[in-house]
Amino acid sequence: MLELKNVSYEVDTEGGTKEILKNINLTIDDGFVAITGPNGGGKSTLAKIIVGIYEATDGQILFNGEDITHLSITERAKKGIGYAFQQPVRFKGITVSDLLTLAAGRKLSVAETCAFLSEVGLCARDYINREINASLSGGELKRIEIATVLARETPFSVFDEPEAGIDLWSFNNLIAVFEKMRDKCRGSILIISHQERILNIADKIVVVADGRLKQVGTKDEVLPTLLGGTGSPCKTLLDKITQ
Amino acid sequence: MDAIQKRMLEAVADLHEIPSGAYNIRENGKSIGRQSSENIEIVPKQDKDGIDIYIKPGTKNESVHIPVLLSQTGFTETVFNDFHIGEDCDVLIVAGCGIHNSGKGESKHDGIHTFYVGKNARIRYVEKHYGEGDGNGKNVMNPTTVIEIEEGGRMEMETAQIKGVDSTDRKTVAKLADGASLVIREKLMTHGEQYAKTDFTVDLNGEDSSANVVSRSVAKDKSYQVFYSRINGNNRCNGHTECDAIIMDDAKVSAIPEITAASVDASLIHEAAIGKIAGEQLIKLMTLGLSEKEAEEQIIQGFLK
Ligand SMILES: Nc1ncnc2c1ncn2[C@@H]1O[C@H](COP(=O)(O)OP(=O)(O)OP(=O)(O)O)[C@@H](O)[C@H]1O
Ligand SMILES: [Mg+2]
Numbered sequence: 220m221l222e223l224k225n226v227s228y229e230v231d232t233e234g235g236t237k238e239i240l241k242n243i244n245l246t247i248d249d250g251f252v253a254i255t256g257p258n259g260g261g262k263s264t265l266a267k268i269i270v271g272i273y274e275a276t277d278g279q280i281l282f283n284g285e286d287i288t289h290l291s292i293t294e295r296a297k298k299g300i301g302y303a304f305q306q307p308v309r310f311k312g313i314t315v316s317d318l319l320t321l322a323a324g325r326k327l328s329v330a331e332t333c334a335f336l337s338e339v340g341l342c343a344r345d346y347i348n349r350e351i352n353a354s355l356s357g358g359e360l361k362r363i364e365i366a367t368v369l370a371r372e373t374p375f376s377v378f379d380e381p382e383a384g385i386d387l388w389s390f391n392n393l394i395a396v397f398e399k400m401r402d403k404c405r406g407s408i409l410i411i412s413h414q415e416r417i418l419n420i421a422d423k424i425v426v427v428a429d430g431r432l433k434q435v436g437t438k439d440e441v442l443p444t445l446l447g448g449t450g451s452p453c454k455t456l457l458d459k460i461t462q
Numbered sequence: 463m464d465a466i467q468k469r470m471l472e473a474v475a476d477l478h479e480i481p482s483g484a485y486n487i488r489e490n491g492k493s494i495g496r497q498s499s500e501n502i503e504i505v506p507k508q509d510k511d512g513i514d515i516y517i518k519p520g521t522k523n524e525s526v527h528i529p530v531l532l533s534q535t536g537f538t539e540t541v542f543n544d545f546h547i548g549e550d551c552d553v554l555i556v557a558g559c560g561i562h563n564s565g566k567g568e569s570k571h572d573g574i575h576t577f578y579v580g581k582n583a584r585i586r587y588v589e590k591h592y593g594e595g596d597g598n599g600k601n602v603m604n605p606t607t608v609i610e611i612e613e614g615g616r617m618e619m620e621t622a623q624i625k626g627v628d629s630t631d632r633k634t635v636a637k638l639a640d641g642a643s644l645v646i647r648e649k650l651m652t653h654g655e656q657y658a659k660t661d662f663t664v665d666l667n668g669e670d671s672s673a674n675v676v677s678r679s680v681a682k683d684k685s686y687q688v689f690y691s692r693i694n695g696n697n698r699c700n701g702h703t704e705c706d707a708i709i710m711d712d713a714k715v716s717a718i719p720e721i722t723a724a725s726v727d728a729s730l731i732h733e734a735a736i737g738k739i740a741g742e743q744l745i746k747l748m749t750l751g752l753s754e755k756e757a758e759e760q761i762i763q764g765f766l767k
Pocket of ligand 2: 262263264
């Protein structure tokens with residue numbers, strides 16, 4: 220359904236151009252795919268390229284066979300790509316129910332809104348009319364962000380570290396949410412995560428480090444090498460650790 | 463009532479029909495409907511344009527509507543409305559002015575509203591300004607609000623100008639006695655080449671008086687907004703003023719908050735922020751399938767809600 224062909228992404232920095240992603244070749248078919256890898260490896264950048272927030276500087280992206288490399292965020296969203304931000308955005312004046320309505324693209328009944336919120340462990344009564352402003356806690360905001368993607372009911376959804384900032388009890392429920400999504404999913408779910416328990420329910424795990432695709436495989440293939448430790452930190456860091 | 467009158471009444475006073483309770487509807491300088499109630503008496507002024515509104519002490523859960531309409535191009539007026547609000551009242555006052563100008567002349571309404579809020583009275587004052595028209599004539603409104611709140615009184619003022627007013631100079635002055643409180647919420651949107659000046663001055667004279675003055679505005683196109691907010695703390699008191707503006711296109715916004723404490727027990731805070739719509743807010747809504755324009759509209763609509 221989604222195909223990345225030789226996708227690269229460079230940015231101009233003071234010290235010249237910096238390659239953040241290099242020649243990524245990846246096919247995501249139906250199912251549940253997890254992307255993992257070290258901080259700064261390029262996972263979020265890859266997600267933003269898929270969604271259209273960044274435009275690949277090289278390569279091609281196909282969605283259901285159609286070239287979407289140069290389509291806008293809006294156009295990709297309309298074609299059925301959903302995205303939950305790693306750091307959700309706050310809005311003054313826009314309420315939870317406003318945002319879910321916008322996400323669904325139609326008027327939602329109270330019961331439907333409730334269903335999306337309870338899915339992410341929020342009691343609708345307390346949240347439906349809350350503004351998505353600075354008064355929400357980080358974890359609450361993160362859950363509302365996930366609910367907006369659920370409300371879109373897109374065939375391809377990207378979640379960037381959905382578990383970050385969510386407490387342990389809710390984490391169990393979150394896993395259940397994703398398991399349920401996986402079971403009734405007729406499309407693909409792409410989750411960026413560092414959590415073993417999320418990697419465990421993935422059909423396929425992709426490891427991105429240093430802007431490259433390091434490994435793609437089932438959890439049985441990937442997890443052992445991951446935990447065994449890949450990548451080599453720079454010397455200064457190594458010295459610090461071994462001191 | 464004709465279609466224009468109906469639409470304007472709805473825009474400025476949320477009125478769909480003749481209101482219950484006391485009201486005075488003014489159009490092109492004449493009263494086209496007036497009704498007093500048992501507790502609220504509306505009396506036309508003899509020496510100048512305007513009315514006196516007397517609200518009996520202890521009047522509760524009643525409302526007064528005094529919308530003003532200008533539909534004749536080039537019509538200019540200055541109106542004085544005085545509200546005498548008795549002790550222990552709890553009332554809603556809805557004013558507002560709508561101009562429909564389909565000609566070339568400048569239509570102008572200057573309204574001077576004075577509120578005498580009695581001891582322990584509570585009032586909510588809602589004021590909306592709206593203009594429309596297909597001609598080149600300008601719509602001008604200069605509302606002045608004078609507020610005096612006696613001991614323990616409380617006033618909440620909601621003022622909004624969202625569309626169609628070319629030039630406005632909005633002046634509000636307030637004096638508060640012991641334990642009195644004032645909350646002002648302003649919402650403003652300007653577009654085209656409009657000009658809007660807001661000028662609040664609040665004197666916190668009484669012990670334990672308090673004021674909260676909050677303005678949210680959006681400036682589009684080539685419009686220009688100036689926001690002054692002065693709070694003087696002359697006693698043990700609390701004052702807070704906040705201006706939060708979204709600037710777009712080639713607009714210009716100035717925010718000039720000023721707080722002066724003349725008592726060691728005065729606690730005063732001002733906040734002012736001007737900025738464009740955050741890029742990530744637009745991006746979030748675009749990932750939901752909205753176009754950039756639609757995203758912008760949703761953000762503004764929420765911001766001014
Ligand atoms: N505009 C930019 N200019 C310079 N460097 C950038 C820019 N955008 C991203 N980077 C760098 O690219 C790298 C990849 O960032 P990215 O956010 O994709 O990492 P990540 O894998 O999601 O990390 P994390 O696990 O911490 O979320 C980082 O080193 C980041 O600093
Ligand atoms: Mg990231």
